[in-house]
Amino acid sequence: MKNHLGIDHPLVAVRDMDKACQDFARLGFFINPRHHHPWGTDNHLLMFPENFIEVISVYDPTKLDLTNEKGFAFGRFISNSMARREGISLVALHSEDARADHQLMAERGVDNQGIVDFRRVAHRPDGSEEEAVVSLVMLINAQVPAISHFFCHQHKPHLVWVKEWMTHPNGANGITGVSYIAPAPEALAERFIGIYGAHAVTLEEGYLTVHTDRGMFEVLSRAKAQERFAGVDLAVSDAQLPSGVAIRVSTTSLDQAKAVLVKNGVAFVATDDGGVRIPGHYAGNTIIEIYPEI
16 A cells, blocks of 8 residues: 555544434445544544544543553543544544654654554454554644644554445545645644655645645635635634644545435535535534545
8 A cells, every 4th residue: 555644544523423423424434333442532434445534532531541651642632622623633644664654753853742552452344353453653733733643553454444344325435635724824834844845745825735645635724715615614713723624535426426415415515626515514523525536
């Protein structure tokens, strides 16, 4: 899988997991079994061949303060993010060697909160279980926590990328973009350059783009975002900025995706450039855009 530090999975933090999963299913996504983390959060994954959406919530508040060797508490970060605003809390970047990528960030001067190694029970489609082993490198932005990332290294990728979980009624087959709104997008350029290099980052007035090995990040001013997301509400206050607001996915058939939305009574906007845009209240306070695969 050629996807070094590309978009692996955005985490959509929600207070009501059951409702959120029903909402994503209405949009035509297949929801895999629920899994639990040792720090008190649980999740469902919406799987694609090279990345996925993680819907995450809290199942045991007493475990949220479990920390790594640098004192970072993953569960508490998710809980704090959710208290501030439901929606995109973090975005994981794909790694196949967490320790090598940890060293790479040290060489590039990118601050991080160390490595988190953990294990969890993975539920397989046939009902069997196996232990998943995962290493994370936490790239928490101390100045702007809402635009934070982490490297995710799945030591047993076959437990995550399961063929039976990748067929979606809406034909979705990959994440191609994640969008943020920030008062000053240019202030985030240095950090993204540290992770990806200057060649990957483009800055215009009120608009920052970052091209990765799998998908693009964009950071928009509020004015740019109002133009960019025409037809749907931006349910984020100035006090909640910066914030992740949207995920773009590709589909094998836009007609198929539209048919599912119409059948399930989901309102959407047809975009001028050939996609559909779904208001955030249908998907964990996150705008979902669906476009034909290229």
